[in-house]
Amino acid sequence: MVAEKEDSSPPKLPAERPQQQQQPLGQARRAKQQVTDGFTVKAMMKNTVVEIEKLDYHHYLPLFFDGLCEMTFPYEFFARQGIHDMLEHGGNKILPVIPQLIIPIKNALNLRNRQVICITLKVLQHLVVSADMVGEALVPYYRQILPILNIFKNVNALDDWMSQACTHKHSLWDSVNSGDGIDYSQQKRENIGDLIQETLEAFERYGGEDAYINIKYMVPTYQSCLLN
Template structure:
């Protein structure tokens, strides 16, 4: 995470090289590893210029794991949840929303194709 924070303009250049390690992390089915990988992905998209749009072609490698864990969340209504950052379903939902916002016009279509239960955060 320190590398991403200190050199956000270099993320785009190495993006194709990090897809396979992300895919391996997601395929472990270890919730802690998946949550950490999604948090790193969020940081890359938020800080790196054009990273959100550049990731759209890689959604097929990165997002299928979301279908397995997306529904593991807690609905507190209007309550405040301090553990939201540790719950895999909530982290996945946050990541998908970031990818949709930063991925350009094609992002939602690709996310919806891979995760049929996803609801847009932009088009509401």
């Protein structure tokens, strides 16, 4: 038998596949996402990006502020979340809408409901810092906004006294008595007196040189946070 000649040639390598050009992760994700307007059917679809800053602020922002009067879930949640989202992304679209927000704010405060007032105060604190000149634009409307705040400003002292009077059989030192039940508001940052003080201080800081004198006129017990 004749021995087969050993093949000394190098083994053939498999043909290289053409490399696929990969997109950066961020671009790939954006390619799958669809940009759409808010409050449309498409906005509810998966992988959809809603551009809040492109909404009609003259229409939607006052609409959400009207929802401050809502006290039923999920309506009050939608209104509150919608306001904060629009204030976060609104920029220079917020200032021209200020006159349309005053009546909804006043209506919410005039309900004299503790939950509604606390939510509205937090919204006001966000509003004054949401864009340039917004705090100053609110000054002419203090006469419509501040009367209710003046009524409730000193509620902390009264509630503390009532809380101590209600500790006959139970340890309630950390609670606040709302008159019709125990309101554990201090633990949830929903103490009206504290929120009013924070809101007035925000008004003074961002309201310009005329803010303090106008606050003092409507809330005589207020002391400047800038002069201390």
